[in-house]
Amino acid sequence: MRAFATVVLIMLILGLETSCDETGVALYDTGRGLLAHALFSQVDIHVEYGGVVPELASRDHVRKALPLLRQVLDDAGCSPQDLDGIAYTAGPGLVGALMVGATLAQSLAWAWGIPALGVHHMEGHLLAPMLEEERPEFPFVALLVSGGHTQLVRVDGIGEYRLLGESLDDAAGEAFDKAAKMLGLPYPGGPHIARLAESGDPGRFDFPRPMINRPGLDFSFSGLKTFTLNTVNDCRRDSGLTQQDKCDIARAFEEAVVATLVIKCRRALEQEGLPTLVIAGGVSANRNLRGRLQTALAKIGARVFYPAPEFCTDNGAMIAYAGAQRLHAGQQDTPTATVRPRWPMEELPPLAAVREVC
Amino acid sequence: MTSILAIDTSTEACSVALYRDGEVSACYEVVPRRHNQHLLAMLQNLLPRGSLASSGVEAVAYGSGPGSFTGLRIAASAVQGLCFAAALPALPISTLACQTYTAQRLGLVYEGDLVLSTLDAHIGELYWALYEVGRERLQELTVAAAARPADLVLPGTRKMVAIGSGLRYLDAFSVAVQSRFAAQHGELLPAARDLLPPALMALREGKVQAAEDVCPVYVRDEISWKKLSEQGPQR
Numbered sequence: 001m002r003a004f005a006t007v008v009l010i011m012l013i014l015g016l017e018t019s020c021d022e023t024g025v026a027l028y029d030t031g032r033g034l035l036a037h038a039l040f041s042q043v044d045i046h047v048e049y050g051g052v053v054p055e056l057a058s059r060d061h062v063r064k065a066l067p068l069l070r071q072v073l074d075d076a077g078c079s080p081q082d083l084d085g086i087a088y089t090a091g092p093g094l095v096g097a098l099m100v101g102a103t104l105a106q107s108l109a110w111a112w113g114i115p116a117l118g119v120h121h122m123e124g125h126l127l128a129p130m131l132e133e134e135r136p137e138f139p140f141v142a143l144l145v146s147g148g149h150t151q152l153v154r155v156d157g158i159g160e161y162r163l164l165g166e167s168l169d170d171a172a173g174e175a176f177d178k179a180a181k182m183l184g185l186p187y188p189g190g191p192h193i194a195r196l197a198e199s200g201d202p203g204r205f206d207f208p209r210p211m212i213n214r215p216g217l218d219f220s221f222s223g224l225k226t227f228t229l230n231t232v233n234d235c236r237r238d239s240g241l242t243q244q245d246k247c248d249i250a251r252a253f254e255e256a257v258v259a260t261l262v263i264k265c266r267r268a269l270e271q272e273g274l275p276t277l278v279i280a281g282g283v284s285a286n287r288n289l290r291g292r293l294q295t296a297l298a299k300i301g302a303r304v305f306y307p308a309p310e311f312c313t314d315n316g317a318m319i320a321y322a323g324a325q326r327l328h329a330g331q332q333d334t335p336t337a338t339v340r341p342r343w344p345m346e347e348l349p350p351l352a353a354v355r356e357v358c
Numbered sequence: 359m360t361s362i363l364a365i366d367t368s369t370e371a372c373s374v375a376l377y378r379d380g381e382v383s384a385c386y387e388v389v390p391r392r393h394n395q396h397l398l399a400m401l402q403n404l405l406p407r408g409s410l411a412s413s414g415v416e417a418v419a420y421g422s423g424p425g426s427f428t429g430l431r432i433a434a435s436a437v438q439g440l441c442f443a444a445a446l447p448a449l450p451i452s453t454l455a456c457q458t459y460t461a462q463r464l465g466l467v468y469e470g471d472l473v474l475s476t477l478d479a480h481i482g483e484l485y486w487a488l489y490e491v492g493r494e495r496l497q498e499l500t501v502a503a504a505a506r507p508a509d510l511v512l513p514g515t516r517k518m519v520a521i522g523s524g525l526r527y528l529d530a531f532s533v534a535v536q537s538r539f540a541a542q543h544g545e546l547l548p549a550a551r552d553l554l555p556p557a558l559m560a561l562r563e564g565k566v567q568a569a570e571d572v573c574p575v576y577v578r579d580e581i582s583w584k585k586l587s588e589q590g591p592q593r
């Protein structure tokens with residue numbers, strides 16, 4: 001088997017993402033790269049509830065997955081016979097939503113006689129910058145900032161992760177969403193806050209930068225949330241919450257989150273002695289964050305890499321990519337594989353160890 | 359030669375069955391909350407070669423609902439995958455009808471009987487539908503619905519056999535409803551092999567679905583989740 005390890009085998013992998021409120025399907029070819037991807041976002045379904053309703057999310061994945069699959073096969077000009085494996089998001093995420101993608105992937109794989117593999121959603125996010133032309137090289141520090149996670153991770157290779165710090169309460173994206181709700185903005189709030197912040201006066205409010213004076217690489221955003229709510233209430237009491245108030249609060253809030261993230265990222269790179277940062281997850285789409293990181297890291301001779309905007313939030317391409325790396329190394333599901341709504345990323349096997357076994 | 363694969367995961371039971379020219383092979387296990395881990399192993403058991411089309415399977419029947427939402431989606435997603443991959447049609451069958459065939463196979467109901475088929479819908483409700491057992495097929499007298507036990511009202515005056523897990527609410531049924539029951543079988547659960555008789559008829563009559571159209575019949579479509587306008591002020 002060892003001799004085979006040097007043979008470069010090209011694989012075409014289908015990726016399915018259904019962990020939350022987007023249905024994503026993609027085809028990744030280990031030789032040619034990403035061939036096609038399609039996404040259906042359920043935002044419009046959940047917006048009137050002010051957050052994701054798990055049952056509605058699961059129901060919609062059932063309706064959307066196959067039409068999207070047909071679409072990517074058509075777009076890529078591939079036939080099912082060309083496929084070498086199927087990667088699906090096995091966790092973390094909403095259990096009912098994960099179950100839809102997992103069951104579909106496993107039954108397709110069984111019927112086509114190809115392997116399936118459950119992929120870790122955050123590993124997908126973390127590797128999404130690898131879909132770009134200019135890719136970061138291992139080892140690097142990754143900042144994962146999404147609706148459910150805020151983590152700093154040291155990455156020495158695929159599956160070689162060490163958690164450096166994480167949020168002790170709300171995730172950064174969650175904080176964006178909650179602040180948006182306080183300002184009467186629709187779900188998901190991140191992009192709306194960012195838009196208002198552009199017209200906000202940075203000098204009007206000064207929000208606390210949580211945890212920056214404490215050593216270590218953990219985050220906390222719940223204090224910021226309370227501060228935001230108090231500011232909203234103060235404005236409301238004084239003269240009613242005007243549009244300019246909203247813009248100024250959005251600006252101050254974004255500044256505080258971005259400043260905190262930038263300081264911790266820089267600290268993490270210095271602590272680990274690494275020159276490369278990767279940011280991924282929904283919040284990494286934030287332009288202010290990208291700009292500020294770039295400037296701050298340039299000062300210490302470090303570089304930041306991020307995914308294309310469409311691959312910052314949930315998508316099938318990152319799952320196809322992550323799955324392709326592991327399937328290519330020989331990893332695949334056991335017959336009783338199941339979804340993992342909670343799944344610490346550090347439990348993932350290093351790719352090197354997978355190759356040893358296979 | 360006719361061959362149909364059948365899947366039901368609508369209750370705590372997970373079951374699959376294969377019909378081949380009058381012969382039925384089946385697997386049935388009660389595995390609450392672990393259906394997804396058992397389903398593929400069961401399919402592998404019935405069809406060791408994995409390939410549906412070359413094993414002669416012409417269609418895949420599934421218990422479409424009502425039942426546990428997650429369970430219904432497991433069957434639907436599996437059937438989508440199988441039918442898409444093997445280019446086969448799907449046959450949606452009511453789980454309440456399936457359970458009535460189960461009762462018939464077990465000799466609990468006979469031709470001419472009126473049957474109240476129920477499933478526990480949890481959160482204090484049940485799913486129900488009324489059937490008459492005909493010579494060839496079941497006649498559906500009411501469409502599947504969800505009800506609180508105390509609100510259940512049965513049409514007509516005839517006595518009937520009540521079946522299924524919804525009978526755990528028996529004491530909460532009105533006296534009028536309880537007095538209609540000639541017999542009760544609350545321990546029953548639907549089994550995939552009993553999807554086969556109605557599935558064979560559906561296939562013959564061309565009542566098939568494309569893989570993309572495979573979708574659970576939830577019956578309960580309203581969601582107990584408050585919209586923003588109903589949530590009150592943000593804290």
Ligand SMILES: Nc1ncnc2c1ncn2[C@@H]1O[C@H](COP(=O)(O)OP(=O)(O)O)[C@@H](O)[C@H]1O
Binds near residue numbers: 145146176189285286
């Ligand atoms: N431009 C942006 N600025 C800040 N936050 C953003 C922006 N775009 C998206 N987000 C946030 O990203 C999150 C969604 O990212 P995603 O990776 O899909 O998260 P998850 O998978 O954890 O739900 C939401 O909380 C959203 O508010």
Ligand SMILES: [Mg+2]
Binds near residue numbers: 125146281314
């Ligand atoms: Mg995500």
